[in-house]
Amino acid sequence: MSTAIVDARGWQNTFDLRTGDEVKAAGALVEMVGGVLQRHPYPGDMDPGSNRWVTDTGLDLIGRYNPRLVFLTYAAQYFSGRYTPMTKEDRAKMMADAFLEVERFLSISGFSAIVVGMGDMIPLSGFIDATALDGLAVCTHWSARYAGLYGPSDEDMKILRGHPHIQKIVHRDEVVRLFDGSAQEASQVPEYLMLAREGYAFKTTAGAMRTPARIPAFNFDVPLHAPGHSIQAITGIFGALEQGLATRNMALIVLEGVGLHDFLWSHSPCRNGTEWYYYEPGEAQYLTITTGEHRFLDYPTGSGYKYLDKKESTTDYPLSGLFKSIPEGTFGRIFPGRSIAVGNKSMFMHMVAGADLSVECFSRNMHNQGTMAVIHREDKPR
């Protein structure tokens, strides 16, 4: 059983991660992790101390659990960059601060690092209003490039194909073929996938009320800092981690909202998708990195669309967003040594990293409720 400990500031509760049932978990590890949560209240997504929280929490866990593999996500610059209009200088300072946090972590922990930026952000040029269709267009407000399309009429298709800010409309079959998917996986993919031109974002139902200042750019390539490795695509990070861990402690560090333009360390461009598809920030991109395989079809909902067309088949994993099972093949699950993950980008680190222990902020639509830790494994020797 995986155990989740939620810390809502001054109050903790413990659950079976799968069922969401309250459990009376006890033991040294539960106490240790509960203590870490208590000592590190999350300051908030837009707070200047948000990235510092990642470093401090990670270091605290390392000191008490002694892992050989660490996953860290720093996302403050993604949230702030997304919603706060900034001068060039302010933006440069924000990026520099993010890298300073990574440096601080590495110098104190002594871990070797692979650092990947998840992609540039660019100013929003405008929305593509897809609400007045006969069919239904769906995307999350975090997505810019992609929206799913269901049941379009001929008239809809005529309008959408002629839209100046829509680059392409791809049929489900082409998406499934691109990722070599099965019939079962095809059922998760919308009838059509619409692709926006750079700088534009789809406006469908379920749009957020906050308007972004910046949205993800066309990140066909993302920056990768992996000294001593030659990695062509994000699917190659898995192998480099494996290789590194043979001789030393390794940290995989993810910088959200940082692309080729803002990456301050030596880096090489790394393919962030396949053919016409690139990953936007989200679960599928993480899973692809942590499993070494394209996982778009495992988690298409994270890439920008979800159509609630049927009754949910299960209420399992209520604390894990849209995940309904623990993903197989993640590096943390496979690695025999001890591992931890810490992140300030929503509540999915415990699923995408697969680490023994994970700590993440519990912020829903940027409302800061506290933190959550998940204990997947407590049987690994020191």
Next chain:
Amino acid sequence: MYAVSEGAIKERFPHRWSSCGASRLESIPFYHAYPGSRCLAIGTLSCNFRCKYCSNAFVAKEDPAIQQELLYNLSPRELVNMAKKLNCSSIVFNVNEPTVSIPSLMDLAEEAKASGLPMGCLTNGYMTVESTELLASIFSFFNISLKGISFHFNKTYIGINFTKPVLRNIRRLARDRHVEVTTPIIEGANDGDIDTIVDFLSEVDREIPWHVFRLLPEDEMTGDKYPDIRAIDAALKSARKRLPYIYFHNFVGSEWVDTLCPACGTVVIERFSLGCGGDKLKRLNGEGKLCPTCGHGIKLLTGTIRDDFNGARQ
């Protein structure tokens, strides 16, 4: 949201919506209306209160005139069609205050009624007798925010002088509409009002579901201390003996979100709370509105939605 034009009060931005998306009724929150069903959640802009802790300040407190480009421009028919396409069984106004958009909501209600879709809303209940009747003609289920009773709290945190209209309107709406009530608690500010609120609710209808929120310090209260969950829970101890449906949530993992049978204590409805509009139905134990153990009737707006909707208007 209104202006005087040619001697008449007119809505400035009719049929412009700040939000429009599918949601679960538990997440609004409605715990005793159509459990587990999906609604189309909508909102407009602006508010008649100025709460210090507004969680939607970017909608409620901003100048609506400068936000127009961001809005959805959807006619009543388009909204109803959207609800159907998203398999929603109701439409709920939940972002800001419905009294700032009454004409648009009346148009929408007409279209929704024709399609058998009931409408519900969140409201602060601060409105005239006439507006209350208009809202009662639009909505069949309400969650009314009774933020506090004391003069000091209302003046300092909400910006109003008295709650009399809110109390009057809760009384009125509870007569023939489904009503749930929500109170965000701030220690040292309105936790002293708990007993008075319980007195009032138990007098109106002791089976009114009461949602006590642990306030999230946001907006002008950002940086303030988070209210203490154990202390609020303790403060609710005597209230629980008087009101059978008290829920304490708005924080992840709350253990006070299940519905217990008022007669025998059996857990009738189980929920999971993710806080901040993320509550979910977990399990319905038993059939219909009866306790599976003792057969006691549970206060629920349920059955076929069309039936309940029509029934509420009889």
